[in-house]
Amino acid sequence: MEHSLFTPLSSKIGHKLICNKNEKPPKSKTIVLDLENTLVYSSSTLIPHYDYTISVRGHQEHSTPSTITFYVQKRPALDFLMAELVRNKYEIIIFTSATKEYADAILDKLQVHNHKAPHIDIRLYRDSCLSNKDGYVKDITGLGKDLKNIMIVDDNAASYKLQPENAFPVKPFCGDLNDRELCRVIDFSMIAAASSDVRETIRIYLAMSGSNNLEYEFLRGRQRELQTIVPEKKIIVLELMDTLVKRSKEVMQCGHDFTVPVRINGELCMTYIQKRPGLDNLLAELEQNYEIVLYTRYTREQADPVLDKLDIGFYLNRRLYRDNCQGSGLCKDIGVLNKDLNLDANVKNVVFVDCDASAFQHHPYNGFLLNPFQDDNPLDIELCKLKGFCKWAYLYDDVREAIVNFNRNGARRRVSYFR
Structure with missing residues (x-):
């Protein structure tokens, strides 16, 4: 039987x-x-x-x-x-x-x-x-x-x-x-x-911990009592090019997701855009707990055609461009978020995500540095790591502490690709 x-x-x-x-x-x-x-x-x-x-x-x-x-x-x-x-x-x-x-x-x-x-x-x-x-x-x-x-x-x-x-x-x-x-x-x-799907949370945790030995102090930090306290929304500031997408005037080796006409140096060009692996899922997850700001060093004319096709789910709450950056180094500043967007931003609740550390040099302890997106690397997992980090950082009173703990405990080492 x-x-x-x-x-x-x-x-x-x-x-x-x-x-x-x-x-x-x-x-x-x-x-x-x-x-x-x-x-x-x-x-x-x-x-x-x-x-x-x-x-x-x-x-x-x-x-x-x-x-x-x-x-x-x-x-x-x-x-x-x-x-x-x-x-x-x-x-x-x-x-x-x-x-x-x-x-x-x-x-x-x-x-x-x-x-x-x-x-x-x-x-x-x-x-x-x-x-x-x-x-x-x-x-x-x-x-x-x-x-x-x-x-x-x-x-x-x-x-x-x-x-x-x-x-x-x-x-x-x-x-x-x-x-x-x-x-x-x-x-x-x-x-x-607090997760919507424990299977996804397990995948992220085990992938981030590599051999399943992530130090348990990594998660302790200043965790809240999840069943009684709901943390306030935090602000995540994302760069566009080489962080979320890769663009090229030539056909990419690994293919592209869409094309847009973009004016580069006064010339209107058809540009090939490839989304970084995991981008759509990342934006959908972040929307639950974060105010998502796209803050790019590119001009509005260069960025908007890409963003209009990229953000079909309307996950991006605000957009800032080159003219919102500070100084000759085009640095990004929390003060701009408050002045131009009327956000209640402070150093405790803002995470800057970029592949260039100079972009957040005004707030180095708020920066989450990614490796640049290369279109010839189909096994890129940077956004999977970012999504995992954001789940933990949401539970901290101060995101700077979350970033320090994340980096100090070696959680950012490379791991095998996962979905």
């Missing part, structure tokens, strides 16, 4: 969460946590730093009916993680490949209550897993929830092979007292709680 996860989950969970009108409304985000080697480490032999013991009959490979004692060690920061997940209004599901008797023995001693709400909402065991040659696989589609709101935390990649885009991988825990993986989970969960 084919083993399907939908039957046990619809009977065990669906009625509880959906059909019972007396229960509280479902929480907006769900976190699915593995147990063994993710939250705890257990052994039938004595371990140096165990927190408690459990007694189980006939656990897993043991076929004898005798009672076996297991020594259980909680992963560092586990209690803090569970408390933070409750504060950030996560639905918490423990989904383990262990047997029910063994898992319940661990969880019953682990679980505590906070304001009458249990830390663990649902427990799922081995009988809810799919079994194949790789072991036990957890199929979260049977939860009946939108996958964009589900985050999996597991040390075994084979467990989440059906939904890898939902997974936040952690290293296996084997009793190391200096382990800090759950600190990463805590900080990432605070960001994911």
